Amino acid sequence: MQLTVLDPRKPEQDFPPLNKALREPDGLLAMGGCLSKIRLLNAYRHGIFPWYNPGEPILWWSPDPRLVLFPDKLIVSRSLRKTLRKNFFSVTFDQAFSEVITACAKPRKESAGTWITEDMAQAYNLLHQTGFAHSVEAWLDGELVGGLYGVALGRVFFGESMFHTRTDASKVVFASLVERLKAWDYQLIDCQVYTTHLASFGAVSCNRNYFVKLLDQYCDTPANKSAWRPQ
Numbered sequence: 001m002q003l004t005v006l007d008p009r010k011p012e013q014d015f016p017p018l019n020k021a022l023r024e025p026d027g028l029l030a031m032g033g034c035l036s037k038i039r040l041l042n043a044y045r046h047g048i049f050p051w052y053n054p055g056e057p058i059l060w061w062s063p064d065p066r067l068v069l070f071p072d073k074l075i076v077s078r079s080l081r082k083t084l085r086k087n088f089f090s091v092t093f094d095q096a097f098s099e100v101i102t103a104c105a106k107p108r109k110e111s112a113g114t115w116i117t118e119d120m121a122q123a124y125n126l127l128h129q130t131g132f133a134h135s136v137e138a139w140l141d142g143e144l145v146g147g148l149y150g151v152a153l154g155r156v157f158f159g160e161s162m163f164h165t166r167t168d169a170s171k172v173v174f175a176s177l178v179e180r181l182k183a184w185d186y187q188l189i190d191c192q193v194y195t196t197h198l199a200s201f202g203a204v205s206c207n208r209n210y211f212v213k214l215l216d217q218y219c220d221t222p223a224n225k226s227a228w229r230p231q
Helices: 037-045 078-086 097-105 118-129 169-183 208-218
Strands: 004-006 028-032 059-061 066-069 090-093 133-140 143-153 156-164 188-192 204-206
Touching (some): 037 118, 037 143, 078 169, 090 169, 097 133, 097 143, 097 156, 143 169, 156 169
Parallel strands (some): 004 028
Antiparallel strands (some): 028 059, 066 188, 066 204, 090 133, 133 143, 143 156
């Protein structure tokens, strides 16, 4: 099957139907296009996200199944609860978005490269400036030691990436985010693809058709945007 090539001059161009996504590699739907605000928000609204390596064209994905977390189903381990009670880290929201995405872009031990290109970082910083992308940060003695970022549409949060430089920092950030989203009446967190780490928090796999129905139900339901104002 030949992939649809998106026109970078037409950010409003529709994506192909999700049932056109490849099975191998799982979920690859289209290539090309751009990372404009219009294109990215349209992608997330329809269950699609960009992921590609430096030097590659933009690749758009919608895997099946999809990993999701319902905020009220969050599982916090006993050891993590102890860490949270100690307030070892200071947790903030939307206070260091650029720093978080820069830290997420750094190569990991298991990989020498990064999928967060300079173009990706610029695109998500713009989404942040316009109120759609958000970050959560963990601080220790004034140093940023963990964080995550993602996109919020309606009552759905689409997680993108996280990092940590201190043990448990990213776990504290994720648990803090989910608890805050629950308080703000968010209904769904998109975790994209299965990892044992996210499954340990209660994330579950669902088929793509059901995921899209959830997006239709919750993405267009207004959320309290003032909730994301820095604390």
